[in-house]
Amino acid sequence: GDSVTQMEGPVTLSEEAFLTINCTYTATGYPSLFWYVQYPGEGLQLLLKATKADDKGSNKGFEATYRKETTSFHLEKGSVQVSDSAVYFCALRLQGAQKLVFGQGTRLTINP
Amino acid sequence: DAEITQSPRHKITETGRQVTLACHQTWNHNNMFWYRQDLGHGLRLIHYSYGVQDTNKGEVSDGYSVSRSNTEDLPLTLESAASSQTSVYFCASSETQTSYNEQFFGPGTRLTVL
Numbered sequence: 001g002d003s004v005t006q007m008e009g010p011v012t013l014s015e016e017a018f019l020t021i022n023c024t025y026t027a028t029g030y031p032s033l034f035w036y037v038q039y040p041g042e043g044l045q046l047l048l049k050a051t052k053a054d055d056k057g058s059n060k061g062f063e064a065t066y067r068k069e070t071t072s073f074h075l076e077k078g079s080v081q082v083s084d085s086a087v088y089f090c091a092l093r094l095q096g097a098q099k100l101v102f103g104q105g106t107r108l109t110i111n112p
Numbered sequence: 113d114a115e116i117t118q119s120p121r122h123k124i125t126e127t128g129r130q131v132t133l134a135c136h137q138t139w140n141h142n143n144m145f146w147y148r149q150d151l152g153h154g155l156r157l158i159h160y161s162y163g164v165q166d167t168n169k170g171e172v173s174d175g176y177s178v179s180r181s182n183t184e185d186l187p188l189t190l191e192s193a194a195s196s197q198t199s200v201y202f203c204a205s206s207e208t209q210t211s212y213n214e215q216f217f218g219p220g221t222r223l224t225v226l
Contacts, residue, residue, distance in 0.1 A: 004154075006154075041219075042220075043202055043204075043218050043220055044155075044202065044215075044217040046214045046215070049214075089154060098143045098160075098206060098208060099145060099160055100145075100155075100157075102147075102155040102156075103154050105155075
């Protein structure tokens, strides 16, 4: 079935470090791909999205490129801040569908 | 401003009791969703609705029910609460579009079943 796999967490980095959180997916057809972020005590917020192959989503210094050949959508940021500490979820939505399939989430902690 | 709210934010109940979690959105969205969040499992879909009088089962629907009598509300009912239903519950809503439909999430309800 359709699924999303994220790298195991938790991830701990120092401020200004480079971040990569891996995400791969299994799906029929051509899904849309999303990264959501959950700050402590809050609900999820959309961080970025890509709707077709080779699209690059970006927001708040984060980027992810839709790679159809490797079925991946890895999240990257060049220089993380303490305020980026949160749980990050990769998700997909099948063509024509409304519901999302989420990965298990990756907890990120940034130390000053 | 439009928003999505959940109540209560925290709930402690006993095994076997019926519990209802409320979700209310003012976006006028057609689609509404209930998820549960558990460590190691991410978010799993419980039930969803694409409009008034429409409800559908998600991947973990056993022991839960929903009803949609208006656009704004999708209450989630645990018929007979079990300890395995201790979790954080999130409601979300979205508009129907063909290429991009962001889901907006509520703040969550933390439910503890003793």
